[in-house]
Amino acid sequence: MTSSPSSSPSPVRLDLDGNTIKPLTICMIGAGGFIGSHLCEKLMNETNHTVLAVDVYNDKIKHLLEPESAPWTGRIQFHRLNIKNDSRLEGLIKCSDLTINLAAICTPADYNTRPLDTIYSNFIDALPVVKYCSENNKRLIHFSTCEVYGKTIGSYLPKDSPLRQDPAYYILKEDTSPCIFGSVEKQRWSYACAKQLIERIIYAEGAENGLEFTIVRPFNWIGPRMDFIPGIDGPSEGVPRVLACFSNNLLRREPLKLVDGGESQRTFIYIKDAIEAVLLMIENPARASGHIFNVGNPNNEVTVRQLAEMMTQVYSKVSGEDSIETPTVDVSSKEFYGEGYDDSDKRIPDMTIINKQLGWNPKTSLWDLLESTLTYQHRTYAEAIKQAIAKPAAN
Numbered sequence: 001m002t003s004s005p006s007s008s009p010s011p012v013r014l015d016l017d018g019n020t021i022k023p024l025t026i027c028m029i030g031a032g033g034f035i036g037s038h039l040c041e042k043l044m045n046e047t048n049h050t051v052l053a054v055d056v057y058n059d060k061i062k063h064l065l066e067p068e069s070a071p072w073t074g075r076i077q078f079h080r081l082n083i084k085n086d087s088r089l090e091g092l093i094k095c096s097d098l099t100i101n102l103a104a105i106c107t108p109a110d111y112n113t114r115p116l117d118t119i120y121s122n123f124i125d126a127l128p129v130v131k132y133c134s135e136n137n138k139r140l141i142h143f144s145t146c147e148v149y150g151k152t153i154g155s156y157l158p159k160d161s162p163l164r165q166d167p168a169y170y171i172l173k174e175d176t177s178p179c180i181f182g183s184v185e186k187q188r189w190s191y192a193c194a195k196q197l198i199e200r201i202i203y204a205e206g207a208e209n210g211l212e213f214t215i216v217r218p219f220n221w222i223g224p225r226m227d228f229i230p231g232i233d234g235p236s237e238g239v240p241r242v243l244a245c246f247s248n249n250l251l252r253r254e255p256l257k258l259v260d261g262g263e264s265q266r267t268f269i270y271i272k273d274a275i276e277a278v279l280l281m282i283e284n285p286a287r288a289s290g291h292i293f294n295v296g297n298p299n300n301e302v303t304v305r306q307l308a309e310m311m312t313q314v315y316s317k318v319s320g321e322d323s324i325e326t327p328t329v330d331v332s333s334k335e336f337y338g339e340g341y342d343d344s345d346k347r348i349p350d351m352t353i354i355n356k357q358l359g360w361n362p363k364t365s366l367w368d369l370l371e372s373t374l375t376y377q378h379r380t381y382a383e384a385i386k387q388a389i390a391k392p393a394a395n
C-alpha cells in the first residue's frame with residue numbers, strides 16, 4: 001500500500017509497483033470545496049506533496065492554512081482566484097506537476113434554475129484548464145460525475161419487466177454504458193451534458209495530442225463539510241445536496257422532504273474511502289492515466305426514503321433526541337426544485353476498472369458513515385441552529 005494512516009508522512013512512500021514516489025507539486029482547483037478540503041487534509045497528513053490550492057473560498061481549508069506551526073507549513077499555499085477570468089491560472093499549472101480540477105457548480109437545485117451558469121462552470125470554464133495542461137505537457141485529473149450516465153436502460157423497460165432485475169440493465173460501466181439524458185426542456189441535464197462534453201474534450205486531447213489524463217466519476221460522496229446548512233453557513237433559501245438538506249431538517253426538527261416520494265436510488269460512499277482512491281490515482285500515474293474511473297460504493301444502495309429513515313434513526317442516536325412524530329413528508333419535484341427537474345433513477349457503479357488498475361475497494365457501511373457524519377453535523381451546527389431559531393428576526 002502507498003500510505004499509512006499516521007499523522008506524519010512516512011519518509012519513503014512507494015507506489016503500487018514498489019517504486020519510490022517523488023514529492024509532487026499539485027495545482028488543485030476547487031480545493032476549498034467539500035472534496036478538495038478532504039483531499040488537502042489527506043495530502044498534508046500523509047504525504048510530502050505540495051498543494052497550490054486555488055478557489056474563491058477557503059473556509060473549509062482554513063484549519064490547514066492558519067496554524068503557522070503545522071507540520072505541513074509551506075506545503076500548502078492558497079491562491080484566491082476565479083478561474084473564469086484570472087490570467088494567473090496558467091502560471092500555476094505550469095509550475096505544477098499535476099493539476100486536479102474540482103471546480104464546478106454541482107448542486108442539482110442549480111441545474112434547472114441556473115442552466116447557463118451550470119453549463120459555463122462545468123464546460124466553458126474547464127476548457128482553459130484542459131488546454132493549459134495539454135500545451136504544457138502537464139498531467140490532469142479531472143472531476144466529472146456519475147450523472148454522465150443519466151438514467152438507466154432499465155428505467156425505460158415496462159414496470160413489470162423481469163429484465164429490470166438483470167444487472168445488465170442498470171449497472172453503470174465506464175466503457176460500455178450509454179449516457180441517457182432527458183429532453184432539452186428538462187434542464188436538469190444541463191450539468192450532466194456539460195460534464196460529458198468536457199470528458200470528451202479531455203479524451204480527445206489524450207488521443208490527438210497526448211494529454212496525460214485521468215477522469216473521476218464520483219458516485220454520491222458524502223461526509224463532513226459537504227455543502228452548507230441554510231441560514232447558518234449558507235443562504236437561508238439555498239438548496240444543498242440531499243445530505244445537507246436532510247441534516248438541516250433533522251437539526252431544526254422538521255420533517256425530511258421526499259422529492260416525488262423518495263423512490264430514486266443512490267449508492268453513497270464515505271468521503272474518506274473515496275479520497276483513498278484519489279490518492280492512489282495521484283501516486284500511480286502509470287496505472288491511472290488514460291482511464292475513466294467510477295468511484296462509489298455499490299454495497300451502500302438505498303432509496304432516498306430509506307436514506308431519510310436511516311438518517312432519522314442515526315441522528316436520534318447521536319443527538320440523544322427522540323425523532324419527531326412525522327419524520328418525512330412528500331413533496332413534488334416541481335415544488336421543490338421548480339420546472340425542468342428530472343432525476344437519475346438508480347446509480348450502481350461497476351468497480352471492475354478501478355479494482356484492476358488500483359486494487360481499491362470502499363470500506364465503510366452506510367450506517368457507519370452516517371454515524372460519523374451526523375455526529376459532526378450535530379457538533380458543528382446544533383448550537384447555532386438553536387440560537388437562530390431563538391432569534392429569527394436577527395437572521
Ligand SMILES: NC(=O)c1ccc[n+]([C@@H]2O[C@H](COP(=O)([O-])OP(=O)(O)OC[C@H]3O[C@@H](n4cnc5c(N)ncnc54)[C@H](O)[C@@H]3O)[C@@H](O)[C@H]2O)c1
Pocket residue numbers: 029030031032033034035036054055056057081082083084101102103104105106121125143144145146147217218219220221222227
Ligand atoms: N460530492 C460528490 O458526491 C460529487 C459527485 C459527482 C461529481 N462531483 C464533482 O466533484 C467536484 C467537486 O465537488 P464537491 O462536492 O467538492 O463540490 P463543492 O461545491 O464543495 O466544491 C467545488 C469548489 O469549486 C470552487 N469553484 C467553483 N467555481 C470556481 C471558479 N470559477 N474558480 C475557482 N473556484 C471555483 C467552489 O468555490 C468550491 O469550493 C465537482 O466537479 C463535482 O461536479 C462531486
Ligand SMILES: O=c1ccn([C@@H]2O[C@H](COP(=O)(O)OP(=O)(O)O[C@H]3OC[C@@H](O)[C@H](O)[C@H]3O)[C@@H](O)[C@H]2O)c(=O)[nH]1
Pocket residue numbers: 106107108144145146147218219220240241242243245246256257258259260262264266304343344
Ligand atoms: O431534501 C431533499 C433533497 C434531495 N432529495 C432527493 O435525493 C436524491 C439525491 O439528491 P442530491 O441532491 O444528493 O443529488 P443527486 O444525487 O441527484 O445528484 C448529485 O449527484 C452527483 C453529483 O454530480 C452532484 O453532486 C449531484 O448532481 C435526489 O433524488 C433528490 O431528488 C430529496 O428527496 N429531498
